[in-house]
């Protein structure tokens with residue numbers, strides 16, 4: 001528990017709680033030699049799907065969402081708002097109709113809200129809940145229960161919120177209701193984090209005056225764009241984003257594009273597997289998310305962008321990716337926040353590139369769904385790659401990938417990244433503990449198989 005963050009703590013949940021969240025073990029086996037071709041559409045963007053439910057729930061009137069990600073994480077957010085009295089019809093085929101209850105129309109849930117594996121839900125919801133007049137507790141699975149929450153608790157406490165956390169400022173979070181508004185703050189974020197920024201913008205809706213947030217580096221701006229679509233524009237001046245507490249949100253329709261973070265596995269797979277030529281249609285191309293395309297192109301990848309268009313304030317496009325010889329690079333630290341979720345996939349690309357790739361300035365990867373630096377270094381080494389983990393990144397020397405059994409540590413993105421490594425390994429790659437792929441990419445094995453990945457799935461104890 002950090003001494004200076006002033007966070008009240010309670011004991012962590014018992015191991016029985018953690019066991020209750022465990023799913024049946026799922027293993028992926030990938031036989032070598034595939035190549036990716038044809039045209040695919042990846043599921044809707046996870047960040048935007050969470051936000052669509054949150055904003056529509058606290059807006060006035062009916063909002064329609066299309067392209068919603070029907071993954072476990074985003075369904076947990078929808079279930080949380082249902083439990084607080086919001087009527088949410090769907091999802092059916094990615095469509096939802098949400099009847100918003102206004103900023104102060106939520107009701108106390110009957111029990112604590114289970115957010116599963118979702119860090120985004122655990123960090124964004126407190127921004128809304130800190131402004132309500134009822135108490136609520138947020139909990140999650142074993143991975144989420146280990147993730148740091150001081151980054152939101154400290155500024156929310158400065159705004160007047162009362163939040164109790166587990167040991168080390170981790171979930172569960174007990175958020176106490178209050179009568180009056182929160183107090184607006186001027187806050188310098190210590191880490192570039194869209195989750196923290198979004199949490200504080202949401203809390204700013206419930207504050208008196210103008211809440212100002214200073215970003216140390218640009219992070220994804222879906223909250224800013226979507227708030228504008230819901231009729232509550234935020235102001236941006238250089239690295240400061242600010243929001244006024246007055247007024248509410250107006251219902252609207254939200255069209256969610258394909259998730260570039262899910263497309264990333266296919267961008268890497270098609271780049272490394274000889275003979276690949278794959279189209280990925282309708283991918284979100286928000287400038288704060290396209291770091292993966294920039295890094296891969298710098299490594300020599302052949303990615304074409306066409307059919308560029310706009311939907312609801314967000315750019316999207318079709319991508320065509322063809323196999324190409326990759327070379328190692330020093331990844332510019334400025335691109336790290338713009339590709340933060342794509343490093344598991346990018347490190348597989350680095351393992352297949354000629355020469356060394358160096359990733360630095362990416363300490364945040366240590367506190368994602370798993371310690372992604374440790375997980376990737378361990379798995380790549382096991383497959384025969386020279387991968388040296390560093391405190392804030394990794395050095396990887398490209399080489400020949402062998403087969404083996406790799407631990408995903410229950411992290412969806414580690415599981416999908418090593419699945420793509422299987423395309424070019426000399427022997428089968430077995431990836432353990434893949435059930436959580438359903439948090440962000442339901443249907444991944446089927447979609448990947450259809451595109452040419454020789455993947456099979458085994459479920460059960």
Ligand code: S3P
Pocket residue numbers: 046047048120192193194195196198219220340341364
């Ligand atoms: C997200 C922001 C990122 C990202 C996460 C989703 C969001 O986290 O890793 O998967 O939707 O705002 P940080 O804000 O911690 O960088």
